Amino acid sequence: MDRRVEKSKNAIMEALIELMKEKDFDKITVNEIAELANVNRGTIYLHFEDKFDLLNxxxxxxxxxxxxxxxxxxxxxxxxxxxxxxxxxxxxxxxxxxxxxxxxxxxxxxxxxxxxxxxxxxxxxxxxxxxxxxxxxxxxxxxxxxxxxxxxxxxxxxxxxxxxxxxxxxxxxxxxxxxxxxxx
Amino acid sequence: MDRRVEKSKNAIMEALIELMKEKDFDKITVNEIAELANVNRGTIYLHFEDKFDLLNxxxxxxxxxxxxxxxxxxxxxxxxxxxxxxxxxxxxxxxxxxxxxxxxxxxxxxxxxxxxxxxxxxxxxxxxxxxxxxxxxxxxxxxxxxxxxxxxxxxxxxxxxxxxxxxxxxxxxxxxxxxxxxxx
DNA sequence: GTGCATTTGTTTGATAATCAACAAAACACA
DNA sequence: TGTGTTTTGTTGATTATCAAACAAATGCAC
CATH class of the missing domain: 1.10.357 (Tetracycline Repressor; domain 2)
Structure with missing residues (x-):
């Protein structure tokens, strides 16, 4: 797997988990995840269907x-x-x-x-x-x-x-x- | 600055510093830096002239x-x-x-x-x-x-x-x- | 409900990072 | 000294990520 996708995916995953410590899953916005992961919002949709797919x-x-x-x-x-x-x-x-x-x-x-x-x-x-x-x-x-x-x-x-x-x-x-x- | 260059530069810088804790600067190879930074070797040359430029x-x-x-x-x-x-x-x-x-x-x-x-x-x-x-x-x-x-x-x-x-x-x-x- | 703001997915073209391959330089060592 | 190995910089083709913009969907206040 390309280095970039691995790095992006990891950052996105970690961001979600980090956010879940603070607020409920469905209160978390894709924007927040992208921001914390330091990744463009579009990148998230590049790898995952949506929030739920990401969680899974x-x-x-x-x-x-x-x-x-x-x-x-x-x-x-x-x-x-x-x-x-x-x-x-x-x-x-x-x-x-x-x-x-x-x-x-x-x-x-x-x-x-x-x-x-x-x-x-x-x-x-x-x-x-x-x-x-x-x-x-x-x-x-x-x-x-x-x-x-x-x-x-x-x-x-x-x-x-x-x-x-x-x-x-x-x-x-x-x-x-x-x-x-x-x-x- | 583009997110990507900031991330790359930071990773590369941190890798160099990390390596300098262990070995002498001129014993450090560009390959090692790239490896630890989890970045393609070419990416280093994309942002820096060479090792010395990076250090500066x-x-x-x-x-x-x-x-x-x-x-x-x-x-x-x-x-x-x-x-x-x-x-x-x-x-x-x-x-x-x-x-x-x-x-x-x-x-x-x-x-x-x-x-x-x-x-x-x-x-x-x-x-x-x-x-x-x-x-x-x-x-x-x-x-x-x-x-x-x-x-x-x-x-x-x-x-x-x-x-x-x-x-x-x-x-x-x-x-x-x-x-x-x-x-x- | 109506309007306004936020969020969501998607698309665009531009750019950064990737991998692989290369020749030249530096190095190690017999 | 000569030879094999490592490291260095560079290149070209490809892919991932970027920012910005968009319409549709959702949420929220009034």
Whole structure:
């Protein structure tokens, strides 16, 4: 990708996030974003459909980073689903401000949706690998687990992570074991 | 000025300064600057003759900022030459790392020269205003005072500002009074 | 509602920055 | 000294960004 588009996109994304710290998403004007990003307003429309497209791209980029960083450890000895989840939690912790912002502020169910989708994909992959639960309806199972997981993560983030990452994942895994979706 | 050239120039300048913290000026390659600035190498040549031109521009920009900020207080009640010098010292203090870098590292007598020149201009203006010493040779006087002043500043900066700004300016002014270049 | 101001998307031509390639200069080193 | 490598400046073709202007849509006060 051309240096220029990368720089512009980054500046625009950062500007949006910065502005979202101060005011509601739909109170933010494209002009403000352009100004803070130090970019011509037209440049924003060059890369994004509109404000909403920009927000989605923003979220996507951050989730990309999260999942990339967390599957990066796959080549090490530790690559169990549980350690993957622990990595995710630790990454969330590092960027708590950003994720809290996206979950607390209304107007961004898009974030929850994308996160849910990612978790579902991750689970699907894990299930295919492990081969367990081959006989049951995977759709329902995935829906069940992913919703539960995202719910817990959502709670964990919004409440400023009252329990430690390890503790949280441990408890989560205990529940999984009870459902017998992971080896007890 | 076009947004793009400002952004590029700033990135390039910052990159050079960043690199000068680590290695000697003439060991720095244009490629490195471009890389760190995240700018095409050609872009550097678009704005600057070469490395040396860039360095001079760097220094000029920073001195511009210094003197602009320090003559900005002119509309307030305090605008005496002494308070001006105090402002300069305080500004130098704020950016000590940068100025120390330029004075300590060899290969940048350009900085001392530019600073001296600025001080001389400043003095010239002050002398024209006040009208004192009309009868003596202004050239020599300016040379004398500016050299002395820059010398003191140089010492002050290189030695990590061992005395406070007020203290330093007070002492400097005491000497000026002895030469009767300012009212005692 | 009516009018006024702001915001949105889009378009224009002009310009800056990009990449890739190049020859010449400077450098390293056997 | 000669040779291979790095760095330097420069070039040409292409793309991204710019500023300014515009009509349509939206919002807001009265």
């Amino acid at each position: 791209y923003c979220i996507k980029t951050h989730l990309d980073q999260l999942f990339k960083q967390c599957t990066l450890g796959d080549d090490t000895s530790q690559s169990s689903p549980k350690s993957g989840m622990l990595q995710i939690c630790n990454y969330l912790k590092q960027n708590i401000y950003f994720y809290q912002l996206l979950l607390k502020k209304r107007g961004t169910p898009a974030f929850r949706d994308q996160l849910l989708h990612r978790i579902q994909e991750m689970l699907q992959e894990q299930l295919n690998k492990s081969g367990i639960y081959q006989d049951t309806n995977n759709e329902i199972l995935i829906q069940f687990i992913s919703s539960a997981t995202v719910g817990v993560l959502e709670w964990w983030i919004i409440n400023s992570m009252p329990s430690s990452a390890d503790e949280t994942v441990d408890q989560l895994w205990e529940l999984f074991e009870k459902i017998q979706v992971v080896g007890s | 521009y760097c220094i000029k920009t920073h001195l511009d900022q210094l003197f602009k900020q320090c003559t900005l207080g002119d509309d307030t009640s305090q605008s005496s030459p002494k308070s001006g010098m105090l402002q300069i010292c305080n500004y130098l203090k704020q950016n000590i790392y940068f100025y120390q870098l330029l004075l300590k590292k060899r290969g940048t007598p350009a900085f001392r020269d530019q600073l001296l020149h600025r001080i001389q201009e400043m003095l010239q203006e002050q002398l024209n205003k006040s009208g004192i010493y009309q009868d003596t040779n202004n050239e020599i006087l300016i040379q004398f005072i500016s050299s002395a002043t820059v010398g003191v500043l140089e010492w002050w900066i290189i030695n990590s500002m061992p005395s406070s700004a007020d203290e330093t300016v007070d002492q400097l002014w005491e000497l000026f009074e002895k030469i009767q270049v300012v009212g005692s």
